[in-house]
Amino acid sequence: MSELRISRRAALAGAVALPFIPGAAFAEEQVVIATWGGDYANLLRDNVEEPQLKPKGITVVQDVGDEDPRFAKMMAQRHLPRGPDDVVCLQGVLGFKASEAGLLETLDVTKVPNLVHVHPNLRSGNYVPHIYSLQVFIYNPDKIKEPPKTFTDLLDPKYKGKVGLGDGNYLYVMMAAALAATGDASKMTDPATRAMMTKLNENGLRLYPSTDSIGAGIKSGEIDVGIMWLARVIMWQNAGIPVAASFPTEGSVLYVSGMVVPKNAPNKKGAFDYLNAMLDPSSQARFAEHMGYLPTVDNCPLTGKIGEQLALPKPAPKMFVPAYDVVSKTQADTADWWKKNIQHT
Amino acid sequence: MTSVAIAQRAKVPAERSQAGAAATFLAPATLAVLLMLVAPLLLLVRFSVNRFDATDMMIEMVTPENYLRFFSDPFYLSVLRTTLFVAVSSTALCLLLGLPMAYTLARMQSRWKSACMLAIVLPLFVGSTVRMVGWMILFARGGMIDSTLRMMTGHGFELMYTTTAVVAGVVSINLPFVVLTIQSSIETIDTRIEEAAQSLGAPPSRCFWRVVWPLALPGTAIAGILCFILAMNAYATPYLLGGPRFQMMAPLLYWEFATNNNWPFASALALILMGTTLLLTACSNFLIPKRYRA
Numbered sequence: 001m002s003e004l005r006i007s008r009r010a011a012l013a014g015a016v017a018l019p020f021i022p023g024a025a026f027a028e029e030q031v032v033i034a035t036w037g038g039d040y041a042n043l044l045r046d047n048v049e050e051p052q053l054k055p056k057g058i059t060v061v062q063d064v065g066d067e068d069p070r071f072a073k074m075m076a077q078r079h080l081p082r083g084p085d086d087v088v089c090l091q092g093v094l095g096f097k098a099s100e101a102g103l104l105e106t107l108d109v110t111k112v113p114n115l116v117h118v119h120p121n122l123r124s125g126n127y128v129p130h131i132y133s134l135q136v137f138i139y140n141p142d143k144i145k146e147p148p149k150t151f152t153d154l155l156d157p158k159y160k161g162k163v164g165l166g167d168g169n170y171l172y173v174m175m176a177a178a179l180a181a182t183g184d185a186s187k188m189t190d191p192a193t194r195a196m197m198t199k200l201n202e203n204g205l206r207l208y209p210s211t212d213s214i215g216a217g218i219k220s221g222e223i224d225v226g227i228m229w230l231a232r233v234i235m236w237q238n239a240g241i242p243v244a245a246s247f248p249t250e251g252s253v254l255y256v257s258g259m260v261v262p263k264n265a266p267n268k269k270g271a272f273d274y275l276n277a278m279l280d281p282s283s284q285a286r287f288a289e290h291m292g293y294l295p296t297v298d299n300c301p302l303t304g305k306i307g308e309q310l311a312l313p314k315p316a317p318k319m320f321v322p323a324y325d326v327v328s329k330t331q332a333d334t335a336d337w338w339k340k341n342i343q344h345t
Numbered sequence: 346m347t348s349v350a351i352a353q354r355a356k357v358p359a360e361r362s363q364a365g366a367a368a369t370f371l372a373p374a375t376l377a378v379l380l381m382l383v384a385p386l387l388l389l390v391r392f393s394v395n396r397f398d399a400t401d402m403m404i405e406m407v408t409p410e411n412y413l414r415f416f417s418d419p420f421y422l423s424v425l426r427t428t429l430f431v432a433v434s435s436t437a438l439c440l441l442l443g444l445p446m447a448y449t450l451a452r453m454q455s456r457w458k459s460a461c462m463l464a465i466v467l468p469l470f471v472g473s474t475v476r477m478v479g480w481m482i483l484f485a486r487g488g489m490i491d492s493t494l495r496m497m498t499g500h501g502f503e504l505m506y507t508t509t510a511v512v513a514g515v516v517s518i519n520l521p522f523v524v525l526t527i528q529s530s531i532e533t534i535d536t537r538i539e540e541a542a543q544s545l546g547a548p549p550s551r552c553f554w555r556v557v558w559p560l561a562l563p564g565t566a567i568a569g570i571l572c573f574i575l576a577m578n579a580y581a582t583p584y585l586l587g588g589p590r591f592q593m594m595a596p597l598l599y600w601e602f603a604t605n606n607n608w609p610f611a612s613a614l615a616l617i618l619m620g621t622t623l624l625l626t627a628c629s630n631f632l633i634p635k636r637y638r639a
Contacts, residue, residue, distance in 0.1 A: 066603070068603035068604050068606075069603050071606070072602065072603055072606055072608075075402050075606065076402075097399075097400075100400055101400055101401070101402075167588075167589035207588060207589040207590055208588070208589070209584060209585065209588055209589055216485070217486075220485070220486045220487040221486070221487070222486045222487075328399070329399065331399070331605075332397075332399055332605055332607065335600075335604060335605050336605075339420075339597075339600065340420045343589050343590050343592065344420060344423075344590065344592055345590065
């Protein structure tokens, strides 16, 4: 029997060549997801990636960062034949913009079977909604006995210096103002909308640099009322912050967060698997429990404490999915106006 | 052929080989600088003359409209004014606070000198954003300052989202750089010069202003310039301590780049900020008498 002898040089050459041998080096499939960090990324890892994708041999790499730079990177890399990400998390407006720019892969039930369960009003050709929440008025129940019911209530002098908003939510706040002023959430550039927002600003509006700082503002007594997502209210309630929600009579704009697959995604098959796992009722329920966001699928009934917290009042509040086509066209103008007239006073 | 001529002829190849070696050593660094600094700057210049488009992000052309937009809009000019105000006031404060600290440290003979130096360097071990979060806890409503004053006087004092908070934050970040730069400059001044001045009857204050100050001026100027440049480009401090209503150039630039995706205008803003900083830094050189310049 001849003895197999491998010289050191041969071993090194073999090691160098290994990545170039198709199928030999990477037995596991890899999916890269560009996502937010914090709780969102942890929940994705614990409820989508580890329990559902890992058993299929799919390893997931999270590319964590803010949404705006993520979108900017996606736009900048659109001409690359192979992009860096397989799945990109975007909220509704940016998802639409990416779609308009022709960056996204078309999605249907043959690629993502669980799409069949997605609520019809949230469906789109190349955007998969993951979670959503309603825009509500928040207030401190220890101090406010009669909560605001319409945007106009916030203009009341009794709330002078006591209304707080997140600066990053400017687009959705303008939609709320438009809904109250014109009855159409997409009319953000309407003079009536801008006049209403200006009045709110003149009533001592406090602007916060982050969403979490609004919760701190309520807790410290700096503000008593504000505009926020229902999901955040539930998170803050669970954290012991004295806050309650009131649904605007003019209706609630919906915040939708979802995922897309770029056309130049290196592993589209893996990306479709990811989206399908993300829509699974088990992972949807965990997001509702931990973050207070509503499931986007019809096969995930919520029970227990979270079912009670997320139960909508009867009659159900009016809900509006933003008219993304209009909003995306007027966003730059609205941002400019906000910067000069609301931030800069 | 004289021996001098032979020696000179031998010197030329030696110098050439030295120059060759120097070029070999410098080439990688020069290439790296060219690739990583000059190339992005050129790209920035190119982007700044493009036109913004909401769908395509930008349309390639050569237009001055982004620069005209900045200089014709009072809003953007006011943002530049605020940036300059913060940069100048924090630089002045840093120099005012840093000079005595640096002088004391430089002339310290005590065994505690190393500990004092470490205390000044220590804040640099913590990221500026983390330090700003600390300031937020101090300045916020219900924070340490507000609570203490409320307890003592019955009235609170909110510093968050004010110009004072931003200037204090910038000073806290830049002060170690200023102290260390001036201190190293004073260390190089021979103490015997001060002793000579004092032995000739100069009181300590006169000795400082007539002897130490002129010699420390180039180092102090460098410290001031360093502080000014850092303050002009401050991002985390105005964002976290100033809040959304406090507008400075760096956060505005980021807003245009990331939130609006307006890369052409953001590029123009970046170049305007850089140009203003360069221009004022160059002008600051004229504030120092020629005979004291480094």
